[in-house]
Amino acid sequence: MTGTRKWVVSESSNLSVNGTTNINKFACEIPAYDRTDTIFLKNKNDKEIALSGNIDLKVQSFDCHNSIMTHDLRKTLKEPQFPLLHISFLSLNKLPGLTTQPEIITGLVDIEIAGVRKRVEVNYQISEDAQNVIHLLGSRDVNFSDFNLIPPRKLGGMIQTNDKLSVTFHLKINQL
Amino acid sequence: MKNFYRHYSIPTNMKKILISGFIAGCILFVASYGSLFLAVRFCPSLFTEYFNPLFNSDGSRDILFYMHAFVFSFALSWFWDRFKTVFHGAFILRGLEFGLVYSVIALLPVMWISFSALDITIAMVSSWFVYGLLQASIAGMVFAKVNP
Numbered sequence: 001m002t003g004t005r006k007w008v009v010s011e012s013s014n015l016s017v018n019g020t021t022n023i024n025k026f027a028c029e030i031p032a033y034d035r036t037d038t039i040f041l042k043n044k045n046d047k048e049i050a051l052s053g054n055i056d057l058k059v060q061s062f063d064c065h066n067s068i069m070t071h072d073l074r075k076t077l078k079e080p081q082f083p084l085l086h087i088s089f090l091s092l093n094k095l096p097g098l099t100t101q102p103e104i105i106t107g108l109v110d111i112e113i114a115g116v117r118k119r120v121e122v123n124y125q126i127s128e129d130a131q132n133v134i135h136l137l138g139s140r141d142v143n144f145s146d147f148n149l150i151p152p153r154k155l156g157g158m159i160q161t162n163d164k165l166s167v168t169f170h171l172k173i174n175q176l
Numbered sequence: 177m178k179n180f181y182r183h184y185s186i187p188t189n190m191k192k193i194l195i196s197g198f199i200a201g202c203i204l205f206v207a208s209y210g211s212l213f214l215a216v217r218f219c220p221s222l223f224t225e226y227f228n229p230l231f232n233s234d235g236s237r238d239i240l241f242y243m244h245a246f247v248f249s250f251a252l253s254w255f256w257d258r259f260k261t262v263f264h265g266a267f268i269l270r271g272l273e274f275g276l277v278y279s280v281i282a283l284l285p286v287m288w289i290s291f292s293a294l295d296i297t298i299a300m301v302s303s304w305f306v307y308g309l310l311q312a313s314i315a316g317m318v319f320a321k322v323n324p
Contacts, residue, residue, distance in 0.1 A: 021227070023220035068228040068295070075229045152233040154226040156209075156241035158216050161227075 005041040006176040007134065009033065009055055015169040017062070021152075021161045028064040028073055030057055039089050039173070051089035051107065055171075059083055076144070076152050078114045086112040087169075090119070098128040102137075109138075116147040134173040141166050189257060196322040197253030200315040201246035208245050208311060225300055249315055252278065256319040267320035274320075275313025283308045 016029035039053035059079040064070040077085070088110040096103055102125040110119050125137040143163045144151040151161035216223055256274065263270040283305055291301045 023216060023223050026227075066227075068225065071229045072227045072233070076233065150234045152227060153235050154231045154233065155212065155216075155223075156238045157235060158209075158212055159223050159226050 003043070007039040007041065007053075007173045008176060009037045009039065010133075010172045010174060011036060013055075013169070013171045015057060015167070018166045018168075019161060019164070021159065023159055026064055026066075026069060028062045028070070030061045031063060034058070034061065041092070041095075043095065049092040049095050051091055054086055054088045057085040057087070059085055072152055076149060078149075082114045086110075086117075088112075092124075096126045098126070098134060100127055100129065102127040102135075111142065111147075113147040114149055116149075118142070118146050132175070134171075134175060136171040136173060137168070138171070139166070139168045192323045193253045193257045194250070196256070196319050197250035198246075199322055200253060200318040201249035203318055204249055204311055204315060205242075205245040207314060208307075209242070222299075222303070225297060228295070230294060230296070245311075248311060252312060252315045253319060253323070256316065257323060260319070260323070263316075263320070267317055267324070270320040271315075271317030272313050274316030275309055275311075278312040278316075279305065279309040283312075 011033055013033040014029060014031050015033075016027060018025070018027045020026070033055070035056075037053060037055050039051055042050045042052070059074055059077050060083060062070060062073055062077075064073055090108040090110060092105055092107040094105055096105055105124050105126060106121055107124060108119060109122050110117050112118075120140055120142065122138045122140045126134065128134050142165050144161075144165065145163050151163050153160045252274075255278070260270075263273050265273075287301050287305050290296065290304075291298065
């Protein structure tokens with residue numbers, strides 16, 4: 001296949017962040033993406049697919065199911081200075097077959113949090129349902145410290161958030 | 177020369193205040209942060225509310241947090257030295273009464289205004305009150321022994 005495909009990320013897409021502290025676990029999510037964005041796929045060669053396009057997520061949209069914790073996460077992510085979290089799609093390791101059976105592929109993305117950009121490899125599961133909606137499930141572990149962020153620590157460090165965060169997202173895509 | 181030493185040496189009661197304050201500070205440091213560490217470890221659910229932007233998150237004030245035991249002890253040591261004659265009985269009783277007096281006069285109004293103005297729960301503010309009461313009582317017992 002040659003040429004360019006257009007993928008439109010629908011509003012019902014979501015992202016969640018799971019983390020742990022020395023006293024509990026937390027799960028924060030952006031339950032519904034509040035805009036539509038387009039990702040372009042282009043064949044570079046048989047082995048690599050170039051992607052271009054971004055999704056911009058509002059830090060304000062994070063919900064940790066606990067208002068106090070939600071505020072604390074926003075503060076940690078420096079929401080007043082950096083209200084958006086950017087994900088730029090760069091490549092896929094192969095062209096997905098798009099069947100109802102999830103296919104495992106990998107790809108590169110740039111993640112920008114609090115003004116710091118980091119390139120990471122993301123594991124995807126990709127499938128297409130009967131309504132021709134493409135489901136792209138991505139997961140990746142990142143560290144607060146990768147983005148020069150300090151994991152929240154309270155009471156002189158007696159209560160500490162662990163550096164590692166597990167980020168998962170589910171993009172619902174319509175192909176044009 | 178005698179006058180020189182009298183003028184420049186630390187007055188005896190000041191020495192007592194500093195020494196008893198330091199001893200109480202060391203004991204409170206171990207007792208307070210030890211009990212806090214154990215409470216976080218064994219009753220973690222009590223501490224989930226501390227993930228609140230009201231509480232410093234970046235560690236920049238940790239040194240101030242850990243100095244609290246000494247700031248508290250030196251202040252109470254001075255208070256004890258001024259009013260110790262009011263407290264009677266065995267050292268345990270004197271310490272407990274001292275802790276109760278401090279808690280009613282200083283802690284209760286501060287906890288009251290904190291609860292009224294900050295986004296904190298009654299459980300959190302009550303735990304601070306009990307923590308302060310226990311700290312002041314332990315300090316009072318130390319003062320009753322060291323500076324009777």
